[in-house]
Amino acid sequence: METSTDGAAGPSAVAAVPPESLSPSRASDFMQCPLLYRFRVIDKLPEKPSEAATRGTLVHAVLERLFDVPAAERTAPRAKALVPGQWDRLRESRPQLEELFVDDPDGERLARWLTEAEQLVDRWFALEDPTRLEPAERELFVEAELDSGLKLRGIIDRVDVAPTGEVRIVDYKTGKAPRPEYADGALFQMKFYALVVWRLKRVVPRRLQLVYLGSGDVLTYDPVLADLERVERKLLALWEAIRLATETGDWRPRPTKLCGWCDHQAFCPEFGGTPPPYPLPVSRAGEQPAGEPAPDGSQPPVRVAESGETEQGRMGPD
Template sequence: MTDTAGTSIDAGRTPTGTVRRPALSPSRAGDFKQCPLLYRFRAVDRLPEKPTKAQVRGTVVHAVLERLFALPVDERLPERAEALLEPCWRELSAEQPAWTALFTGPDDPALAEWLGSARRLLAGYFELEDPRRLEPEACELLVETELDSGVLLRGYIDRIDVAPTGEIRVVDYKTGAAPRAIGEGKALFQMKFYALALWRLRGVVPRQLRLMYLADRQSLSYTPDEAELRRFERTLDAIWQAILRAGRTGDFRPNRSRLCDWCDHQAFCPEFGGTPPTYPGWPEPIAPDETPLDRAD
């Protein structure tokens, strides 16, 4: 079951119905760092958010690239990716009525323009690398691991490449423009999260974290080391403990910043004269997972 923003209402249950423990994802950790009240609205209250065209486009482009790598190597061509675009859009939007509501119908000129912008992003991907030269170990991989402190990490990695020598590269597609300092910091936080999870799962520190900005045809690469990931692990421990303290008391304080301009929840935020809903209590054991839109860009 989903709400209008595509957030899983049953996010704390596996397909077999088993209740999962609360986990920390890169998106929700980023929310708490940005604004504890935003974390509450998304992970505890689960307030609906209207998807944007940019978010949905990113989700569809990610789906196309995942399906591209499922094709035989010699078929991973720009024209095949373009041919996958509209079927992916129809399939995914059929599952998400809120997505189709972004357009007036299949003949809406805005839809044609939007699909054209997605095609340009796919073309940008092919300028950055040739998928015929790659054989990823996994695409859209769910990773989950428990740290020594007991914090459970959970997230989805766009792609993992493993060299014959065993070196790991983590790849993340970004459909927005290459970021300035604040955006780059957020992206690297996400990538370090994945690197830490993989290190704890496999005992190998990824050799490279690669961010591919399709709109700008730019790639950013970063090489983590074990000492850095140990420090990052302590950072995640501290974030999770702060979340648990706030969860017990209901004291999720707003943190006003320039990012508030893009927040859907100003009507409920005291910084903008609003009143939050009555605190429903910490949602244990429901897991505040990422949504496909979180992972899109």
């Protein structure tokens, strides 16, 4: 997960620096709401852990670890048996997760939550057969620098490579598959990864595959080079918008139905809040304060995304 899970209130004490790279999550943040991007990347405002996001992290860890055992032993019971141990490891590495169930002294809600995680793991076996898979990479960190100097980075859940050399990029989602009109938006992250792989290896992945454990669906897309070139142009335009906002300190909120999931309503003008003082130097005089409307009261949104992409932001549960 790329967002902070620290439950403390108020701005982070970490010194602010201009953004230096772009990941799928942060690109989605900016397309969804420029002010959200500022809060997460520049102000580094802390965010409370959520049950849904933490369950997604837990399920990802289980599916990654399952491939440590021989193929014949990759069964649903074996996978579900990994859940308690992986939860213990997750709590040890992120002590702030203890607050998720601090008001659950009897452990009933935790037990139900763990059962839900087991059910998601179990559903995966109806979608893929791990006994026939030998991933080339799991939880692979990738980074590539474009000709423009923009650095793209992210973590790919799984990379499969066929004997013929064809590459498949796989991502697990613990939520439900999007409606058909939002399918392109859901694939934005995968096309981002495909672009990085192409830039690194000069190989266009044969298939992009999203596995939705919440609904039991598999969404696939076979990209071509023209797809990746379009994504690159879009990301360059997006980065230019981020650069301009960084220099001017002008980060406008973009209200959507996803605002209800936001941890930062207390700092958002849309909810009567005031953003923290902008921690970076502003290079142009006369710009409006960060997050404030223009003198005419307008709130022009930043439109870089394709239709539907902002509906797939990381604000709500995965």
